[in-house]
Every structure is written in C-alpha cells, then in structure tokens.
Amino acid sequence: MSKNALARAADDVRAGHYAGLSIGAWRWLAAGVAIALAAALPFAASKYQVFELTMVMIYAIAVLGLNILTGYNGQISLGHGGFFAAGAYTTAILMNRYGVPYWATLPPAALVSFVLGVLFGLPALRFEGPYLALVTLAMAVAVPQFLKYFDTWTGGVQGINLIKVTPPAGLGLDHDRWLYFVVLVILVLAMRVAANLLHGRTGRALIAIRDHPIAAAAMGIPTARYKTLAFGTSTMFTGVAGALAAIVIGYVSPEGYSVFLSLSFLVGSAIGGIATIGGAIVGGLFIQFVPNLANDISDAAPWAVYGLAMLLFMYAMPRGVVGSPGPWFRRLSRRMRPHDAALRQ
C-alpha cells in the first residue's frame, strides 16, 4: 500500500468504516472467524494440545478478571491467586463431599468469589499503590494457610482428587475436547459480559475513577460503590476460572496456589495489555507457553529465560501486546498527515 493509501485507510478507520463496512460489522466478522477457528482447533490437535489450549483459556478468564480491576479501575491486586483458589476449592468441595455435578458448581464458585471480593474491596478502598499491593498480597498469603488449617473441609495438604468429568453421550466428544468446549463457551460469555460492562456507562465510570478520582467524585459518581463492585466482579471472573481449572486438572491442593500464581496473573495481564479485553487471551498464552519454552531453551536456569522474556516484552510493548498497537496507530495517523489540525490531540 502506498503511503497515501495507508493514510486514507487510517482516516477511514478513525471515521468509523473501512471498505464499505462499518467498524462494528468488521468486529462481528472477526469475532465470528475467531470463534469458528477456536471451535475447529480441537479436532486438529492432539488430546494433550487440547488440554493445553483449555488451560490457556482458563488463564485468560482469570487474567480478564484482573484486567477489569487493575487495568480499567486502577486498583492493583497481587492476590488474585487467592480468589482463583477460592473458586477451585468451592468446586472441589461441592463435587467431592456433596456430589454436585461439575457444571452446577460454577454458580456457587462465582458467588463465593464475588462475595469474597466485595468483602476485600471494602477495606481496600482506603489504600492505593504499594499499600493496596500489600493488602492484596496478604490475601495471596492467607489463602494457602487457611486451606491447610481447615483440613477437615479442604483435605489439607493431601488435597482433593476430583471425580473425572464424563462428556454427555451422543456427542462423540472425549473428556478433553468436551471440557475444551465448556471452557470456550464460558470464555466467550465472559468476554461478552466484560465488553458490555466496560464499554458502557460502568466502564466509563471505572476509567474516570482510575484516572481522575477526585473529579469523578465531584461529578457525582459513587466511587466507593463502583470500586467495590469492580473488585467483586473481577474476583468473580477469576474465581470461575479457578473452578474450571479444578475440573480440568482434576486435583486441588494448597501447593498449587502460591504467591507466584498471583504474580503470574499480573504479568500475564501486563503483557497482554492491562486495560484491554483481548489482551487477556495473550496473557493466558504467555502464562501457559512461555515457561515451557523457557524450560526447553535452558533446563539449567529456566526461570532466567522466563524473566528475560518478560523484560523483552515490556521493552517492545510497554502497554502490552494488545494495548500497544492503539497508540502506535494513532501516532502513525499523525505522521501521515503532519499538517492536519484535526489529527492533533
């Protein structure tokens, strides 16, 4: 494409259309293609690869929860691993002790994580920056300790083995592929819910609170209520992800929910793009695949390679993979038309 054609295309997109279709129509098309691809993948991949992709989607849901809170609302959380565990154990206990079928454990897991998040969000209102980081970190530390202490309920250090899920008869799907589709449906649902929330009034309120809290309050936005609800919604997403993880992996124990898990979510969120929705998927891919790649590159110091990957991603794309193209795109438009007053911001 010539420079002028590129500039014209940029103008079109900024005006809301391209090649005759509105941007909205393009979005639906792209979403449709993506979902179709995702639905076709499990039939082209091996059981193990399907399992890996299912984990990617689970981590994407967890990271999406974190994006809502930290990206859109500006409240840092180093404790989302704890909420992930809360959802996981809710599912594990309901399935193991009370024989609840796996799909029926998801709403209680969501509810438990939501309530926990709101309870946490209330004192969190007082804090920001590193102080909030400490408060949330306390959650990440407390949860494994509670899990070990209340061992009659949680199985303590032995953990809980979950009953294996049997796919419904007649669909011709095996265990791994069935769970893949279950998680895919929930991921698409989660992204839709998040999009509705964040691209509407609530989203604008959250962003206003993040960027200009005093002005937002002055405009009449009930900051405390929004911040607390943001916390609860965020932890609800991550809690559901935890429940799904318990079902897919088939085992829960306190060892699996360390502080490092919370840090991984934060890293995945930042790498994907902290204030984006699609970035959550990139974050999930990063958390799942990069440590394995690092292990293949160097089995003597795998974490060093993992850490290095984090650094390189942040240098190249400080706003995340999905968050960076936006500003780059805007800068490109500006450079194409240096004398156009309308492009100056």
Added chain:
Amino acid sequence: MHEFLQQVFSGLASGAVYASLALALVMIYRSTELVNFAQGEMAMFSTYIAWSLVNAGLPFWGAFVITLAVSFLGGMAIERIIVRPVENAPVFAAVVVCIGLLLIFNSLAGFLFTYTVQDFPSPFPDRPVLGALMTTRDLGVIAVTLIMLALLFAFFRFTTTGLAMRAAAQNPESARLCGIRVGRMLAMGWGLAALIGATAGIMVAPVLFLDPNMMSGVLLYAFAGALLGGITSPVGAVVGGLIVGVTENLVGTYLIATQLKLTVALALIIIVLVLRPNGLFGTAVVRRV
C-alpha cells in the same frame, strides 16, 4: 514471663533482618517511586558474590568492601540498562520488569552456585548474651541495621546529593530546571539500594544460611514492615521491620496457632494501615486537582 521475653527478643532479632531489607526497599521507593520486587534476590546475589570471594581466599572485610562496590555499580547499571526503558511507561510495565529481574537473579544464583545450603562466615562471634535471650550475632545485625539507618537518614537530610535525589524523585521536571542530573540521581538511588541490600544479605546470611531462596520469605516481611512504617521513611522501615518480627512471634505464641500466624500478623498490620493509611511515619501525599 521468661518465654514472653524470649519471644520478644527473638522477634527483635528476626525483625532486624526484615528491617535491613526494608531499608533497601525504602531507598528505591524514595528515589524512583517503584516497589522493587527483586530487591531480595539482588541482595541474595550480592551475598553470593561475597561468598565466592571469601571462598577464593579473601579476608572477610576485603570481600565485604569489594561486594559493596560491585553491588553499587551493579545497581546503577541495572537502573540504566534494565529499568530506564520502562520508566516512562505505565507503572505496571515497571512492576513486570521487577518481577522478571526477581526470576532472573533467583535462577542465575541457583545455576551458578547450586541450591545446596551454604555456611557463611560472620564478623561477629556467636556468644549468648543477656542470659541466652540473644546472641552477639543477633545484636550485630541490629547494630549494623541501625548504623545503616543513621547513615541513610543523614544522607537524605544533610547532604546536597541526598537533597538532589529527593527532588529528582518528587518532581523530575523542576529538578532538571534546577540543573539536577535526574538520570544520574535515579541510577544512584538504585546503586545505594543495592548496596544496602548487599549489606543486609551479608549480615543476615550467617543467621539464615545462604541459599538462592534465602530472601524469598524475607521479602514479604520486609515489604510489610516498610509499608507499616511508611514506605517513604527509613526510620519507619526499621521500626516497621522490628514490629513485624515481634508481632509475628507474639501472635503465634499467644493468639493463634502457628499455621495462621502470618495471616493474623498481616491482618493486624492492615488494621493499623486502615487507621493510618500512609504508615506510622509516612507522609501523606497531597494531590492537587
């Protein structure tokens, strides 16, 4: 009563360990407004450098001085090369970079020095004191921490460089207009923090024993102590660290089972912070709308 005193003094001893790392955290925060999650691992790595020097035959104090110099330069280099690119990026990019550094240092230490727990020589003899309530080694850690605190306090209060560093952190634009080399101040901040961390590591290694994961547990306590005292206050860092050490011991002994003592101790700290959101000695940040 005797047990109570023993718990308190043990708490002071471990609290001094937390306080020394907390000082490094405060140093970085004051100079660059970042919480450096990699501080503990950097301190541990510096300690390994000292250990290698001692193993190669150097006397303790020689190794100590060389390690401090290497850590100072290393800290400056890290700021220049690794942290500088994300200084103007959203703050989470810097957080991720710090986490990445944590992983790199931890893994490199394991790779270079193996994971076997090592002995580390101490300049202080190991004799009991105060009727077996403490040892001279524990007193040594407390003494060195207080000396570092005094030096740090004097540096920020009474020297021009310290003043310049505070200015560069608070308002880089105005500081530049005054002729302060902001970049150099930031690098120095990291260098000094690395130096403090190295001292902390070397003092602490004889007590905790040296292995790549020596500081992983300490970081959380140091973080809590620094925030309790006020993340901008060195005095707060030391007081906070000591309080965390004593509180944790007393909570574990008298209040709740040891399995939950860390949770309860953190909960207590959070309650204190609710009442004083900027920590005990921290200053409130006044923002203009």
Added chain:
Amino acid sequence: MTAQKAIMAGLSAVGLFLAVGLAVAAEHNGPGVSDTEIKIGNTLPYSGPASGYSAIGKAQAAYFAMINDQGGIHGRKITYLSRDDGYSPPKTVEQVRKLVEEDQVLAMFQTLGTATSLAVRGYLNDNKVPQLFVATGADQFNDPKHFPWTMGWQPSYRTEARIYGRYILDKLPAAKVAVLYQNDDFGKDYLIGLRAELGDKADKMIVAMQSYETTDPTIDSQIVALHASGADVLLIAAIPKYTTLAIRKVYDIDWHPTRFLNSVSTSVATVMKPAGVEKADGVISAAYLKDPTDPQWQGTPGYKAWLDWMKKYYPSGNLADIFTVYGYSTAQTLVAVLEASGDDLTRDNVMKNAASLHELKLPMLLPGITISTGPDDHAPIKQMQLQKFEGNGWKLFGNVIPGSGGQRDATASEGQGK
C-alpha cells in the same frame, strides 16, 4: 476491538503451532522403546522454593549417562526426560500428560513430592503407566490394591517416626515430647507416625507441637515456644535448612532435650557442620543411605565407586550433598528393573519386575538394608538403622530395624491442638 479479535485468532493459531512444534515424534516400537532407546519420564522442581531437590534429577541423569556409556540396557540407551514442575500440582499434571501423550515415555520415574504425585496418580493408573519409585516417604504410594501401577521407594516417614516412638517408649518412658514439624504432608506424617506408635499414651506424652512454613525465614519463635512447654524430648521433622536452624537455636537458648532428627536432614556437611558439631552432639536419627561426608565410609568400595562416578559424570555436583546419593541409588534401582525386563520392555512387564525385587543390594545403602517388593508390597525400602551423632560423624547403633511399610498407618490422625 477489531484488532484485538483478529490478534486473538491469530495468536490462537500461533499457540497451536508452538504446541505442535514442541511435540516429539512417537517411537514405533511400543511406548517409549525402540531397538536403541528407552524413554523414561520424570518431574521435579527445577525452579521455585523447592528447587533444592533439582540435584536429585541431575544425579539421575548423570547415572544414566554412565550406564549409556557402558553400553546401555541390553544395547538400548536410556533417554531421561526430566521436566520442571515447580512443585506445583497443576504443572505436574501438565508435564506428566505431555510426557505420556506426546513424548510417549515407557514409565514415569521418581515424580517428586506428595501433592504433585497424588495429582497424577489417578491419571497414570487409569492409563496403565508405571509410576515407579515416587520420591516421597508418604504412605499413600504403597497401595497396590487401589493403585497397582504406583510404587514408592524410600522408607515411609511414618515408619521412621514409629521407630523413634518405639525408642522413646523403650528407653524414655516418662518423657515429655515436643515436635517441630514442617506444615505439609512430610512434616505431618512424622507427627502421625509418632502418635501411632505412642498409642494411647500419645496425648499425655506429646506436650507441644509447633509447625513452620517453608517461607518462614526463621523458626526461633517455635523453638522458644516448644522449650516453654517443659519438654525433654524433641523431634525435628524438618528439611535440612530448618533442621540446622533448630539445632542451633535449641542449643543457644540452653535447652538440652534428647533430640531426634528426621533422615532427610542428616548430612554432616550441610546440616551438622553449619549448625556447629558441638551443638549437634548427641542427636539421634535413622538412616538407610550412606552419608558421603561421613568418614566411616571413606575407602569402602561402594563409596569409591560413587566418588569416581561423581567426578566423571557429575562434576558440578556437590560432593557433600546426600541428594546425589539418593539420585544415584534410585537410578540404580530403575536400571535393575529395566535389565530384569530383558527384551520384553512393555509397561506390564516393567511393572511386574518392579514388583518382584528380591533383596536387591545397592552400594550406597547401609549394610544390611536391601530392596524387596511384591505384588502386595509396593514399599521397596522398609528397613532403617538408628544412629547417633558423636564428635564429627554418625555412629550406627543397634540392629537394622525391619519397619512395616506403613500401610496400617494410612488412617491415623495427627491429634488436636497447636
């Protein structure tokens, strides 16, 4: 949002290609076996707080390298695929599935950790993959009735604790016992075993229990609390670093109980010397492996063979680290099983041979201790011998104690209180 959705689709595809790229082509001669190769899988923590155990995997790889240099197993070289799971059960599940489904290993060997091994036990048994010589002393892995494909290796922690309990009942019947334990399956198993042996006297005799986490920097507070209970016997169920701290602190607060150490933390060079040999004098432990830093083994043929192997095949290893001896001995056990399977290297036959070991002797096991298994007995090592630390090293005393294999302890409890 357009860009985001498109990128999402593209990256899913990229992810798929990455995953495919990492897969290894399957062998054509049964799972993991060809005329020239035998693939064995393993998971252990190479990263994270438990990474101290990585020396075990490195030692095993080094031993297999030596076997391969000597011609392999009936001409087949062992390909040892050891993967990092960071001691996190979800990661273990992932790595084990990859090893079994993508790399097609013949068997899993020495999955390290109780929770991590439990996470994959069901999957491996369902898929009839041998889970050989699990690297933990937990009793659950000796349960051939429910999990016939799973087998432990070392003496169970509960068995060992029972040995200490028996000693206390026999020699110190009026003792008041305090226990320091790591707050996980390893530490708790010692508590359970001790209580089981003390039986109905347990509640009266055990006057204090204190736990610690592996993230705790010090355990001074716990030791002080245990001292305040007035106990005169102390059982330390802790990993090496905390054992060293405990020995030192107990001495420093002028407390001199009869001390029992668990067998994992008995290394002279990495535990006793840093604590101070004068402070460690008199501690009692049980052992089944020879400590490479113990002077009494220097010059014996078994030790010399081990030393030569370390120098040639694992030069970066620490000669004072007992984990290298552990890795060496476990690898030897696997080699024995593979050799016994001859040319019939199917999973069935390997499992059958693993469950038919009869008094196998290994050079670095204590004299008198051998490995035996059977279809109802999936506990290869059951014997231990008591030893006391005197002067500069351990002195074995008494006879080799048979031990029970631990099945009857599976339902024991850990009692109330702190």
